[in-house]
Amino acid sequence: MHAAVALGAVALSTQAHADEAERSDIIVTADRLDYTPKQVSAVKIDAPLKDIPQTVDVVTEAVMRDQRALSMQDVLKNIPGVGFSHGDGQRDQVSIRGFSAIADQFVDGLRDDALYFRDLSNIERVEVIKGPASVLFGRGSSGGLINRVTKKPGVNLGEIGISYGSWDDRRAEADIGIAPEGSIAAFRLTGAIERADGFRSQQFLRRETIAPSVSLKLSDRTQLLVQGDYLRDRRVTDFGIPAFQGRPVDVPRSTYYGSANARKDDYSQSKVYSGTVTLTHRIDDDTSIRNALRYYDYRLDRQNTLVGSVNEVARTASLNRSALDRNEHGWFDQLELMRKVRFAGMEHQLLFGVEVGRQIKDVATYSRNGIATVDLFNPVLPVITTNGSLTADNRGTFDTLGYYVQDLVSIGEHLKALVGARYDRFKQATDDHLPGRSDLSRTDTKGSPRAGLVWQPTESQSYYVSWSRSFQPSGEAFSIAANNADIAPEKTENKEAGAKFNFLDGRIVTTISAFNLRRSGIKAANPAAPTVLIPIGVQRTRGIELSGTVNLENGWRAILGYAYLDAKIADSANAALIGKRATITPRHAANAWIAKDFSDSFGLGAGGNYVSNRFADPANTVTLPSYFTADAMAWYRLGPITAQVNVTNIFDKHYIVSGHGTSANLNLPGAPRAAMLTLRYNFMGGRD
Numbered sequence: 001m002h003a004a005v006a007l008g009a010v011a012l013s014t015q016a017h018a019d020e021a022e023r024s025d026i027i028v029t030a031d032r033l034d035y036t037p038k039q040v041s042a043v044k045i046d047a048p049l050k051d052i053p054q055t056v057d058v059v060t061e062a063v064m065r066d067q068r069a070l071s072m073q074d075v076l077k078n079i080p081g082v083g084f085s086h087g088d089g090q091r092d093q094v095s096i097r098g099f100s101a102i103a104d105q106f107v108d109g110l111r112d113d114a115l116y117f118r119d120l121s122n123i124e125r126v127e128v129i130k131g132p133a134s135v136l137f138g139r140g141s142s143g144g145l146i147n148r149v150t151k152k153p154g155v156n157l158g159e160i161g162i163s164y165g166s167w168d169d170r171r172a173e174a175d176i177g178i179a180p181e182g183s184i185a186a187f188r189l190t191g192a193i194e195r196a197d198g199f200r201s202q203q204f205l206r207r208e209t210i211a212p213s214v215s216l217k218l219s220d221r222t223q224l225l226v227q228g229d230y231l232r233d234r235r236v237t238d239f240g241i242p243a244f245q246g247r248p249v250d251v252p253r254s255t256y257y258g259s260a261n262a263r264k265d266d267y268s269q270s271k272v273y274s275g276t277v278t279l280t281h282r283i284d285d286d287t288s289i290r291n292a293l294r295y296y297d298y299r300l301d302r303q304n305t306l307v308g309s310v311n312e313v314a315r316t317a318s319l320n321r322s323a324l325d326r327n328e329h330g331w332f333d334q335l336e337l338m339r340k341v342r343f344a345g346m347e348h349q350l351l352f353g354v355e356v357g358r359q360i361k362d363v364a365t366y367s368r369n370g371i372a373t374v375d376l377f378n379p380v381l382p383v384i385t386t387n388g389s390l391t392a393d394n395r396g397t398f399d400t401l402g403y404y405v406q407d408l409v410s411i412g413e414h415l416k417a418l419v420g421a422r423y424d425r426f427k428q429a430t431d432d433h434l435p436g437r438s439d440l441s442r443t444d445t446k447g448s449p450r451a452g453l454v455w456q457p458t459e460s461q462s463y464y465v466s467w468s469r470s471f472q473p474s475g476e477a478f479s480i481a482a483n484n485a486d487i488a489p490e491k492t493e494n495k496e497a498g499a500k501f502n503f504l505d506g507r508i509v510t511t512i513s514a515f516n517l518r519r520s521g522i523k524a525a526n527p528a529a530p531t532v533l534i535p536i537g538v539q540r541t542r543g544i545e546l547s548g549t550v551n552l553e554n555g556w557r558a559i560l561g562y563a564y565l566d567a568k569i570a571d572s573a574n575a576a577l578i579g580k581r582a583t584i585t586p587r588h589a590a591n592a593w594i595a596k597d598f599s600d601s602f603g604l605g606a607g608g609n610y611v612s613n614r615f616a617d618p619a620n621t622v623t624l625p626s627y628f629t630a631d632a633m634a635w636y637r638l639g640p641i642t643a644q645v646n647v648t649n650i651f652d653k654h655y656i657v658s659g660h661g662t663s664a665n666l667n668l669p670g671a672p673r674a675a676m677l678t679l680r681y682n683f684m685g686g687r688d
Helices: 018-023 061-067 072-076
Strands: 056-060 082-085 093-096 105-107 123-130 144-150 157-165 169-178 185-197 204-217 222-236 267-284 287-311 316-343 346-375 389-411 415-432 440-455 461-472 490-503 508-520 524-526 529-534 537-551 556-572 588-599 602-611 627-638 641-648 656-659 667-669 674-682
Touching: 056 061, 061 072, 061 123, 061 588, 061 602, 061 627, 072 082, 072 093, 072 123, 093 144, 287 346
Parallel strands: 082 656, 105 144
Antiparallel strands: 056 123, 082 093, 123 144, 157 169, 157 674, 169 185, 185 204, 204 222, 222 267, 267 287, 287 316, 316 346, 346 389, 389 415, 415 440, 440 461, 461 490, 490 508, 508 537, 524 529, 537 556, 556 588, 588 602, 602 627, 627 641, 641 674, 656 667
């Protein structure tokens, strides 16, 4: 068989429960990871997805291995309803159901909102919870959130892999697990190193990451998990290409608008250190308690040159320059109690939680506009001599305190209800170091409720309705400023109905949902004073999403999805924006990937992605054209060695993969046809 060892029953994720701790000493040595997850951590309770009145899409390690996904963008193209931003060339950033999810990143259920590109070498699966999820995770999550689940000790395995691909892309990976039978300790070490150039002029990538972890069985009822992670990522800060007459400018995909020496002048370097300690204790068969503490340290050195404006008459582009230093650190602690009880003739699965956290974010920004003017179609790039003057220098402090409770109730044989509420106290303070600037602070207290009902007429059918609400405070992930410190949080409300089906004993799993998502109090510029923000604006998304996975016994497997999103501005202080579509959000998007193992030693896979037109800017003046790309894969195994070839964008489609979200002139071309060869050597028999 192809793919990897099943990790679903191994030592604890931070969302795992105590009954799993009892099983964590089981050593898994040869089981196949398929495209359907055995468990999902992000819902925080030990229940199958069919019992949850909400859309949750998952990309498993098997999908990532088959597609040779090396970035979050590679993974999330398998999720319907996700639109891509290039994240200023220095971070993972997407929109979900038409709303930015810049700060809605989590790892094992703990907030991970630092602004960097994440590596996948230590990731078992990626979960996307659709709709507001503040009831469990606090601030943010208008359209949804992304939770990465890390690989953990509890398996005996040893695998190293090397890859070589287009643009001199070289990557080496290792995944080693040691779990001696009968021992109280299990260990795991993952890591990767990558060096690459790129199809974009002057682009390069230098990346290293390592993640050790140890799991200790302190008693039959108590499990301790300790994890560490280090990542260094350096690359050219690429803001893409400008627009001309309502479309991205027609230039070769390699054309770069920035410094003549971009590798020296236009780079982003991120360093991220983190550590997590999770203690789980099973009090009795129905009660368990878990505490997870995560600390992180994040450093960013970003230098960039980008297009500030375009003169279509003169056919020129004006370039701006900036440099940014961001240093931040923080911690979050979650204490959760899970209890199963029978009351009033009904089964209750209760979750009680407390979350506290603090983040300190220092930022200094230098900028200068109009450093050069270049030809729009044949830019002669300038030599950079200055980063400009200091325009921002502050420290932001973010204090989080949240209490939450949730109850999954089984009402008879066919009916379930999920209800919950969270109360948050979120305090923000900005210490401004620039002369003449005032320090700022504000504290918001908000409740986040949810309610849902599930009807299951048979084991294979679930029909649900749900309602939920979340809040988005001023700043959220950035220090509050004078123009937003007095504005109350925005509110998001979601109404959703859907159905989940399981066929062939769970080998085919599908979800269909229809929803109405409305975010009010959106901050917008005052027409009478453009530098002043006022809380007038409503964006709503009405949509339909379909997703499914297939895992047949004859070797066929697939992941498929489709989303229709009618996302637009329903109200605004700027009348010209009313009725405009949400940026970087396609009205139609579809994905399909199908693979087949023909024997224990050979397999093929192929798929495609369709994305309809998107708008680059809020005024909808620039359209990013629709596109379709196709990919393919073949693998062959001989003994302990597996060779795999992946080809992406087979038909060499010219397209724009992502935009900025607020600017019409920062649009990133997608990669041309590319190939990668990967060799994996299994030296401990833990994968098959």
